[in-house]
Amino acid sequence: MFFEGFALDRIDVGNGLRLRVRHRAAEDPGDGPPVVLLHGHxxxxxxxxxxxxxxxxxxTVICPDLRGYGQSDKPPSTVDHEPHSKRAMAADVAALVTALGHDRFAVVGHDRGAYVALRTALDHPDRVERLTVLDAVPIGEAxxxxxxxxxREWWHWFFFAQTRKPAERVINxxxxxxxxxxxxxxxxxxYADYRRAIHDPDTVHAMMEDYRAGMTVDRAHDDADRAAGRVISCPTLVMWATRxxxxxxxxDPLAxxxxxxxxxxxxxIEAGHHIAEDNPAELARRIEEFLAEPQSPPSPPKS
Incomplete structure (x- = not known):
């Protein structure tokens, strides 16, 4: 069954912006933190x-469409691309979890969702217990x-980021x-849900804005964190597809x-780029094992 037992809602995450989200409570409540799963482009x-x-x-599993994607709301574009920044999307994630009645949570992100997951862990360290990243390195590092x-291989980043000759015209x-x-x-x-999204010109525009933010404001946020020595405070799992x-x-991406x-x-992990569709059982197993790891004791304070 497709998402059997999951509720499908539209939830306000602030400023009148609503995310489409599927969510389901754990069969064994209290066994672990809620897990937010963030998709890519x-x-x-x-x-x-x-x-x-x-x-x-x-x-408890929470699966939203990121702002701009799918059937979530699409904020108006601005010259600085801030409404489609990973910081704005990370704030959505934190607000969504709060709206669903939870405080601390784990977050898993793939592709563009991995950048949102990273930003969520950096901007909301008091709330993110575990971070899983799939097929990505930080935007600033890339x-x-x-x-x-x-x-040659990732030329679409530069194509999507253009504003004078928008990629939307070609894609649409x-x-x-x-x-x-x-x-x-x-x-x-x-497939039907994905196809509905790519045939919506407003969604295509918002997806391009995601990449425009990546080249500008998102990189600035990554570089500022690097310069300040900020790091992820929670345990982190990074996996990449063999194909x-x-x-x-x-x-070595871990380096x-x-x-x-x-x-x-x-x-x-043995899979093509879209790991969740190529090898879901192995992916779920590894995420579960990671979430079940004993929490490391906090480091003693420096003298």
Whole structure:
């Protein structure tokens, strides 16, 4: 069954902005913190349809469409792209969890959702208990390391970020030809939801604004944190797909993350880029194992 037992709501997260969200209480309440699952581009929350029920056996699971994506509200664009920044999206996540009656939570992010998950852990350290990142390094780190190979393989970052010749015009001319996803890979309901999103010009515009924020305000936030020595205060799990190019670009992705996450673990997982759709059982198993790890004792205060 597609998201069996999950409620589907639209929840106000402040300033009149509502997120579409599926959520379900744990079968065994109190066994662990709520888990927020954040999708990437150009997916919606339905990308987690096979993972979320597995995690819901022990955890309350919350799956929103990020602001601008899917059927969540789309804030008006501004010249500085701040309404589509990861900081704004992270504030949405924190407000959403509060609205659902929880304080502390774990967050899992894939692709663009990974940047939101990172920003949530950095901006709300008193609330995020565990961070899981899938197929990503921090935006500031990616741009700092960008070379000819990155430009060749990830050229869409630069294309999507343009404003004088907006990418929306190209994508909206034939969204199916641009994104090339197949129903047999996504599942019927997930594919229908994804396809509804990519055929909505307002959603496509908001997704491009996500990338424009990435090149500007999001990078500035990452660089400011790096300069200030801010790090992730919670245990962090990083995984990357064996059939994607993160390891090709960065060698050991954990080496990139060590300056950001002192309590770090992770490794590759057998999958293509869309891990939740390619290998949901293994992904859910690894997330569950990570969430079940004993909490490390706090470091003693410095003398």
């Amino acid at each position: 150009p997916r919606t929350h339905t990308t987690w349809y096979a993972v979320a029920p597995l995690l819901a056996r022990r955890h 741009l700092r390391r960008a070379d000819a190979r990155f430009a 001319a034939d969204p199916d030809a641009w994104y090339l996803a197949r129903e047999e890979d996504l599942g019927a309901e997930n 994607d190019d993160l390891a090709d670009l960065y060698g 990139v993350w060590r300056d950001w996450a002192p309590d770090l673990r992770g490794g590759p």
